[in-house]
Amino acid sequence: MNNDKFLILFNVLILLIMPFITLGVIKKTKAFWSGRKGVSILQPLYDTIKLFKKDKTISSTTSWIFNFAPAVIYTTTLFAGLFTPMIKCHSIIDVAGAFIIFSYILGLGKFFALIAAMDTGSSFEGMGASREASFTTIVEPAFFIILASLTALSGNYTFAALTDLISSNGTFGILIIIMAVVSLFIMLLVECSRVPVDDPTTHLELTMIHEVMILDNSGADLALITWANGIKMVILMALISNIIIPLNLDFNLSLILFILMFPILGIIVGTIESGIARLRMSHVFEFVFVMSSFALVVASLAAVKMYGI
Amino acid sequence: MDNFFIGIFILFFSGVLTLFIKKPDFKLKFLTLGSFIALCFCSIDAVRAFVFNKQTCSISLGSIFNNINFSMDYLSAFFVIIISVMSFLGLLYANGYLKPYISKNKDLSAHCLFLPMLIASMLLVVTVQNALMFLIVWELMSLSSFFLVIFEHEKKDVIKAGIKYLVYMHVSVIFIIIAFALMSIQASSFDFAQFKDILSSDTTLANTIFITAFIGFGIKAGFFPFHNWLPDAHPAAPSHVSGIMSGVMIKTGIYGILRILSLIPHPEVQIDYFVLIISVISALYGVLYAISQHDIKRLLAYHSIENIGIIGIGIGIGMLGLTFNCTPIAILGFGGGILHILNHSIFKELLFLAAGSIYTKTHTRNIEILGGLIKTMSKTSILFLIASIAICGLPPFNGFVSEFLIYFSMLKGLTINNISTFIILVLAIAGLALVGTMAILCFTKAFSIIFLGQARSEAAKNVKEDTTISFIFPMSILGLFIILIGVFPQYVFDFMLKPISIFTGEITFDVSPIIKLMQNISTIAICLIASILVVFAIKYILKNKNEKYVTWGCGYNKPTSRMQYSASSYASPFITMLTPLFKKVADIKKPKTIFPTEAHFEMHMEDVEEAYFLKPLLKSLEKFFAKFEKIQNGNIQQYITYGLIFLALALICVVILG
Numbered sequence: 001m002n003n004d005k006f007l008i009l010f011n012v013l014i015l016l017i018m019p020f021i022t023l024g025v026i027k028k029t030k031a032f033w034s035g036r037k038g039v040s041i042l043q044p045l046y047d048t049i050k051l052f053k054k055d056k057t058i059s060s061t062t063s064w065i066f067n068f069a070p071a072v073i074y075t076t077t078l079f080a081g082l083f084t085p086m087i088k089c090h091s092i093i094d095v096a097g098a099f100i101i102f103s104y105i106l107g108l109g110k111f112f113a114l115i116a117a118m119d120t121g122s123s124f125e126g127m128g129a130s131r132e133a134s135f136t137t138i139v140e141p142a143f144f145i146i147l148a149s150l151t152a153l154s155g156n157y158t159f160a161a162l163t164d165l166i167s168s169n170g171t172f173g174i175l176i177i178i179m180a181v182v183s184l185f186i187m188l189l190v191e192c193s194r195v196p197v198d199d200p201t202t203h204l205e206l207t208m209i210h211e212v213m214i215l216d217n218s219g220a221d222l223a224l225i226t227w228a229n230g231i232k233m234v235i236l237m238a239l240i241s242n243i244i245i246p247l248n249l250d251f252n253l254s255l256i257l258f259i260l261m262f263p264i265l266g267i268i269v270g271t272i273e274s275g276i277a278r279l280r281m282s283h284v285f286e287f288v289f290v291m292s293s294f295a296l297v298v299a300s301l302a303a304v305k306m307y308g309i
Numbered sequence: 310m311d312n313f314f315i316g317i318f319i320l321f322f323s324g325v326l327t328l329f330i331k332k333p334d335f336k337l338k339f340l341t342l343g344s345f346i347a348l349c350f351c352s353i354d355a356v357r358a359f360v361f362n363k364q365t366c367s368i369s370l371g372s373i374f375n376n377i378n379f380s381m382d383y384l385s386a387f388f389v390i391i392i393s394v395m396s397f398l399g400l401l402y403a404n405g406y407l408k409p410y411i412s413k414n415k416d417l418s419a420h421c422l423f424l425p426m427l428i429a430s431m432l433l434v435v436t437v438q439n440a441l442m443f444l445i446v447w448e449l450m451s452l453s454s455f456f457l458v459i460f461e462h463e464k465k466d467v468i469k470a471g472i473k474y475l476v477y478m479h480v481s482v483i484f485i486i487i488a489f490a491l492m493s494i495q496a497s498s499f500d501f502a503q504f505k506d507i508l509s510s511d512t513t514l515a516n517t518i519f520i521t522a523f524i525g526f527g528i529k530a531g532f533f534p535f536h537n538w539l540p541d542a543h544p545a546a547p548s549h550v551s552g553i554m555s556g557v558m559i560k561t562g563i564y565g566i567l568r569i570l571s572l573i574p575h576p577e578v579q580i581d582y583f584v585l586i587i588s589v590i591s592a593l594y595g596v597l598y599a600i601s602q603h604d605i606k607r608l609l610a611y612h613s614i615e616n617i618g619i620i621g622i623g624i625g626i627g628m629l630g631l632t633f634n635c636t637p638i639a640i641l642g643f644g645g646g647i648l649h650i651l652n653h654s655i656f657k658e659l660l661f662l663a664a665g666s667i668y669t670k671t672h673t674r675n676i677e678i679l680g681g682l683i684k685t686m687s688k689t690s691i692l693f694l695i696a697s698i699a700i701c702g703l704p705p706f707n708g709f710v711s712e713f714l715i716y717f718s719m720l721k722g723l724t725i726n727n728i729s730t731f732i733i734l735v736l737a738i739a740g741l742a743l744v745g746t747m748a749i750l751c752f753t754k755a756f757s758i759i760f761l762g763q764a765r766s767e768a769a770k771n772v773k774e775d776t777t778i779s780f781i782f783p784m785s786i787l788g789l790f791i792i793l794i795g796v797f798p799q800y801v802f803d804f805m806l807k808p809i810s811i812f813t814g815e816i817t818f819d820v821s822p823i824i825k826l827m828q829n830i831s832t833i834a835i836c837l838i839a840s841i842l843v844v845f846a847i848k849y850i851l852k853n854k855n856e857k858y859v860t861w862g863c864g865y866n867k868p869t870s871r872m873q874y875s876a877s878s879y880a881s882p883f884i885t886m887l888t889p890l891f892k893k894v895a896d897i898k899k900p901k902t903i904f905p906t907e908a909h910f911e912m913h914m915e916d917v918e919e920a921y922f923l924k925p926l927l928k929s930l931e932k933f934f935a936k937f938e939k940i941q942n943g944n945i946q947q948y949i950t951y952g953l954i955f956l957a958l959a960l961i962c963v964v965i966l967g
Contacts, residue, residue, distance in 0.1 A: 052851070053853075054853065055853045055854040055855070055856065056853055056854070056855050056856065057855075057856045057857075057858050058855050058856070058857055058858070059857075059858065059859060059860040059861070060857045060858065060859060060860075061681075061762060061763055061859075061860050063683045063684060063760075063761065064683075065683070065761065068845060070848065071841055071844040071845035071848055072841055074844055075837070075840050075841045075844045076837070076841075078840075079836075079837055079840065093833070095826075095829045095833075096717070096822075096826060096829075097713060097716065097717045097720065097826065100713055100716045100717070101704065101713070101830070101833060103742075104702065104703055104704055104709055104712075104713075104745070105704055105837065107701070107703050107745065107746070107749060108698070108703040108704060108837075110749065111698060111701065111703060111749055111752075111753060114749070114753040114757070115753050115756055115757045115761060118753065118757030118758075118761050118762065118874065118879075119757065119761040119762065120762070120860045120861075121680075121681075121761070121762030121763050121860055121868070121870070121873045122860045122861060122862060122868070122873070122874075123862075123872055123873060123874045124861075124862075124863070125874075126873065126874020126878065126879060127874065127878075129753070129757075129874075129879070130874070130878065130879040130880070130881065130882055130883075131882055133746075133749065133750040133753060133754075133879075133883070134750065134882040134883040134886065136746050136749070136750075137743060137746040137747050137750060137883065140742045140743070140745070140746045141739040141740070141742040141743040141746070142739070143742070144738050144739055144741075144742035145735055145738065145739045148719070148720060148723065148734075148735055148738045148739075149735060151720050151723065152720070152723035152724060152731065152735075155724065157717075157720060205863060215861050216860055216861055219853050220848055220851050220853060221848075224844075224848070285886050295739075299732075299735045303728060303731050303732060303735075306728075306731065307726075307728040307731070
């Protein structure tokens with residue numbers, strides 16, 4: 001089989017299937033730590049299929065925005081996935097300045113997620129939307145600092161800037177990898193609303209962020225949104241994997257490593273979720289700022305590496 | 310350039326002719342027709358200049374001015390086209406917007422006189438090549454816009470905002486006069502072309518003049534420490550005037566900066582940093598205060614400051630490219646900045662016009678008492694949504710294209726081998742990303758509080774959308790521009806190369822990689838739109854049963870519109886995080902007794918710069934000048950004595966100095 005075609009197919013499959021498996025692994029891990037047997041790893045997939053078959057209940061306050069938004073959220077996330085580097089740093093759409101287009105397309109999805117939440121006229125959903133919007137404002141600049149520094153270091157304007165940090169930068173590479181991975185991991189916790197930022201399984205509207213924004217969604221709409229959220233998690237995990245996995249490995253080895261990264265990161269997320277409690281809402285900002293400071297460290301390391309002290 | 314002057318003449322003339330027309334609505338129609346013809350004439354020359362070559366012309370005006378040169382180079386032609394199109398759309402909108410005022414027998418004579426005068430003076434500002442004449446038309450522009458701002462002069466706030474605007478404009482003109490005077494003394498000529506030799510030979514002089522001119526023009530454009538007139542003047546003016554002012558007039562400030570810059574071939578690196586830092590701060594400050602506003606037009610005015618900052622970032626990077634002799638960076642930076650001038654004038658005018666439509670129907674600018682307008686004003690809501698997405702810089706619309714160019718120029722700039730440039734650019738990238746996300750926060754707030762949910766007051770209920778052509782046509786055209794530039798940026802960027810060549814010199818560099826970038830964006834935008842529609846269609850085909858029910862309220866089934874999230878609570882988590890940057894002014898009446906009868910809470914954010922810098926400064930100035938009050942005591946004899954003392958002193962001076 002043609003290698004290029006295989007890679008494209010592989011990328012698409014990872015984007016479409018891996019979200020369910022990763023979410024399943026997180027659930028299984030949480031069940032393990034609380035001493036339960038837990039549901040099957042494929043349960044999120046069954047849930048989604050079931051949701052697609054279900055009828056919808058729509059709030060009478062809503063307008064066409066509420067109906068249209070799930071399509072935008074799902075498509076933009078999937079589209080951003082096409083830019084994401086997967087195995088051997090191969091992405092389907094590989095253009096210069098990819099990370100800018102990538103984040104702004106995700107931004108379009110977020111825009112619609114926010115206004116769809118506000119469309120219901122519910123104060124709970126407004127609360128969630130305003131929190132989500134506020135946290136994003138801190139996450140995004142940090143992400144740009146990291147990607148810009150790595151771009152400057154490698155001179156490569158595509159996502160390929162993420163990989164191969166050790167072979168070209170030596171010891172600095174290791175430090176940069178640690179810093180970048182930690183801050184991208186925090187970004188994953190914030191963007192995919194996991195503990196300690198947000199608890200996806202909570203049942204109290206007042207303390208929720210992402211889940212409260214989709215309180216009024218049901219049926220196919222809800223399925224699309226949760227699927228999109230899973231895809232977003234896979235995308236961020238793929239970015240982390242690309243930083244960690246060296247580029248010069250054998251193809252089969254890096255294929256196995258790459259696929260294994262998702263369950264491994266899923267187990268880490270699940271373990272964190274079982275180990276610590278959600279932060280108080282007023283302390284979440286402080287936690288998110290940790291990401292910014294790590295990003296600034298990455299930038300300083302890059303500056304030192306490029307210009308010496 | 311004959312056509313251009315015919316156009317200017319028709320503009321002035323039709324303004325004067327309206328004074329002799331009795332019926333106010335006929336006045337406006339006549340004016341619209343007149344300026345349509347005039348602006349067509351002006352654009353003919355601009356397009357010719359764009360396609361063929363620079364056009365010049367020289368007029369002799371007696372001994373003071375000698376020969377006054379007018380020229381239509383690529384930069385001027387670019388601005389002439391923007392001014393013509395945007396002003397005409399604004400004027401067309403005025404026909405519908407002013408109808409309620411006409412039925413209230415409001416006198417429109419002054420308005421109809423000064424509106425074409427503003428347009429004509431803006432057109433002259435961007436073409437004149439003579440420092441003295443520039444100051445005259447610049448002043449004409451400031452004064453005519455002042456009279457347009459105080460349209461509703463019976464209101465006290467409006468007059469106050471108008472005076473503030475006038476004062477700011479005159480502080481601005483002082484700096485411009487200083488800069489021009491310095492140059493013309495050295496060159497012993499008022500002609501811009503002569504200035505070029507002076508500025509290229511003496512770098513210290515060039516630096517001083519650039520900074521002075523930057524402050525002068527920056528006040529007009531609304532850069533950070535000089536921005537304070539914007540959030541007051543825009544809400545005071547009628548919507549089409551705010552649209553023209555924010556969309557086009559403040560860009561003449563940017564034009565001034567660009568014109569001075571075109572005279573300096575190699576800007577010093579410190580100047581580049583100065584422009585970059587001021588611009589990043591302006592962008593952040595503008596959007597930060599926009600988030601805290603509840604008055605829709607104030608919010609939009611603060612967003613103008615943000616966008617002027619973004620334009621400034623582009624220009625700053627372009628200057629860095631010139632300093633380090635790196636043409637691709639200069640092309641990308643100036644390209645992003647100049648394209649953002651065009652983009653901002655489109656979406657900002659659309660937003661102001663949409664805000665005007667909302668105001669004419671609900672009679673309020675306070676978004677806290679609006680809501681649910683998407684059901685009654687469906688066309689306006691779609692156009693507002695498009696403009697909101699564009700102003701946030703999100704694909705597939707035009708704002709994204711210019712922001713992408715600016716980001717990309719900064720990424721390229723990181724490779725300039727200079728550590729301070731690296732640090733400043735990394736922070737600028739983070740700043741621009743922060744501005745983008747804050748704009749999303751701000752416009753999801755504005756759009757959803759105005760248009761979504763339920764009506765929060767009687768004023769917002771039972772609104773009937775005005776779909777007459779003068780309302781919908783200008784807005785739809787602007788919406789169309791937004792989409793077209795967003796989807797086909799490669800053709801637009803092709804045109805942008807000409808104004809860019811004013812700064813970089815004849816472009817010998819192969820620009821195909823940049824055009825390739827634009828083509829990528831175009832393909833991505835088309836695919837994105839198509840796939841969103843496909844997914845939506847699939848979702849539609851699934852045809853599950855829909856059931857309508859009230860919004861989930863934790864089991865409470867009788868929600869009212871007052872239970873919805875408000876604009877201040879939406880912005881609250883973010884603003885609380887940045888408390889030190891705001892001055893909160895709260896008006897609280899707490900509920901008392903067991904069965905409270907009334908309670909009240911209102912909060913405003915005051916501009917920190919105004920509260921902690923401007924007001925104390927003005928107070929101390931007032932104190933200082935109060936000491937001279939004794940001199941002015943109303944006694945005529947004493948005034949005559951002053952005159953005598955002055956004459957005596959003057960005589961003595963003449964004698965001593967020979």
